[in-house]
Amino acid sequence: MEILDKFKEICTIPHCSFDALQLRDYLVDFAKKSGFSVRIDEFDNIYAIKGKPKICLQSHYDMVCVGDAPNIELIDDGKILRAKNSSLGADNGIGVAIMMDMMEKFENLEVLFSANEEVGLIGANGFNGRIISGRLLNLDSEHEDGVFIGCAAGELIHAKIKASKVPANNRLYELSVLNLPGGHSGLEIIKDIPNSIKILAEFIAKNNGKIVDINGGERSNSIPVNAKGIVICDEIIHSDDRVVVRELGVGEEVLEFGDNILALINSFSQGVRSYDENLKIVRDSINLSRIKSNDGVIELEFFARSMSEDGLERLKFETASLAKLAGFKVSFFERSGAWTPKIGEFANVVLKFMQENNPKVKFQAVHAGLECGVFVAKQNGLEAASIGPNIYSPHSINEHLEIDSLEKIAKVVEKIVAYYQK
Structure with missing residues (x-):
């Protein structure tokens, strides 16, 4: 699976919060090679755009480093991916890898890789750009049964x-x-x-x-x-x-x-x-x-x-x-601030594609901070939703990713982005 390979490559590049410039430069180079116009702001957020996008994909590229991280030794048994004695960084490296895959496949796309989310949503709070597509799909959720449209204040x-x-x-x-x-x-x-x-x-x-x-x-x-x-x-x-x-x-x-x-x-x-x-x-x-x-x-x-x-x-x-x-x-x-749930056209589109693979999917809110809540507060009229694969025990040495769940979510993201190419 190409996305999993991309994630494994990300794991070789140190990207702890406040120390992720190597991964920043790697992503900037990748975006330029994929035909995107790229801008880095003073908070190390990476904003890139290609064509005439109707959707923006967003993830943060820093990780919580626990145990031996950033020296990550992967353990892959074909069903579960984990790290030996360290956090894995699937939060949110998996979102980053999915975005990279979509950047190679589509001609009209807007992407935002935000910085230092794990230490107070610093990149999101500092971002002063505009999501021109008006639709933001955040890939930082950790449960395949939900389309998240609200989050806690913190x-x-x-x-x-x-x-x-x-x-x-x-x-x-x-x-x-x-x-x-x-x-x-x-x-x-x-x-x-x-x-x-x-x-x-x-x-x-x-x-x-x-x-x-x-x-x-x-x-x-x-x-x-x-x-x-x-x-x-x-x-x-x-x-x-x-x-x-x-x-x-x-x-x-x-x-x-x-x-x-x-x-x-x-x-x-x-x-x-x-x-x-x-x-x-x-x-x-x-x-x-x-x-x-x-x-x-x-x-x-x-x-x-x-x-x-x-x-x-x-x-x-x-x-x-x-x-x-x-x-x-x-x-x-x-x-x-709290992101108050609101169901609009975009959220319903995301729910529709999610339910095609999993009828149990429903709208949810999460008791954690999500960057899309910050972006929605900053930009009037911006519609947002958050999805992601099953990731267990993030921010700990027990963090692990369900590989089948990643495959499901990746297919959904591809369908959503394809829908907005029209």
Whole structure:
């Protein structure tokens, strides 16, 4: 399958978020060789056009790098494609590969490869161009049974506290929580996947530990896989198989306000806050994404999501109130608005072709951020929909792609693009 070959080629080119310029240049060269006029903007988005298009295909070309990524060793058993001890990058390299295939096959097409989606939809938010075709097919969804026409609002919540070192003397321990399953903090938040930072903080508190240093988490939109801490305490009396303990000797100082830090983490409620029974989708959720210690400052990062603007504001207020009670200063970053579902001509065309292969397909919304929601908000009259093959456990070392599903979606995309060649 040519698309799978293209994806495997993409996997050989490093393209972690904030470090994807090699893939950017590769895609620019490919687009020019395929007869497209190409423009790169200041945010590293790649916009390309050929002929007189009536449809635009869009994917992001950065990936969440977990485990050994960007060194990706593929495992292909003919049915499932995964990577050995790393994220696969099917989110959204598969969308990129499908677009490349369509670029070779069609004469009238508009494409947008956006940059740094996985770190706050930076490329989409920065894009100041116009989708001239007026129809945008996003290829960043991960379930073949849906045509997605709505997505959650999201916002990062940063909480920080100054914590200089104060004298203390006791046994010194290194604590590690490593290689948890991880996962996407929107799509997989309902699975109650363990959070390494929460596990570590609970372990420290139950052992009456005092923090010397603490760091954990990988990405703002991922459930934390790893966390490490240095603590002092009398002895380790409470055990947890997920926490590796190594005694280091004797410690002489700890972080000021360490108890406040532990109190905030341990009192914070991770995961789903409300669920919509009618839509069968998470309505509100929040993930504790990262903690880092740097030059006497402890920073915590939370990612709040909601299917409504009111729900997002409520999550922000509750989390900020809790953090301020523990002495933290709070700020907000990288807000993305909710994409309210709207069924128009284009969405119905996409649904029609999807249902030809799979009668179970229906309109859905997703509890995650989608770039098409940003583009719709920017451009009046733009119609959008999002589809994609079955991709499981993105943003984790368990990420894997269902190959048969890719073949189905690729055929649908080809039919949709062909329909708009008329």
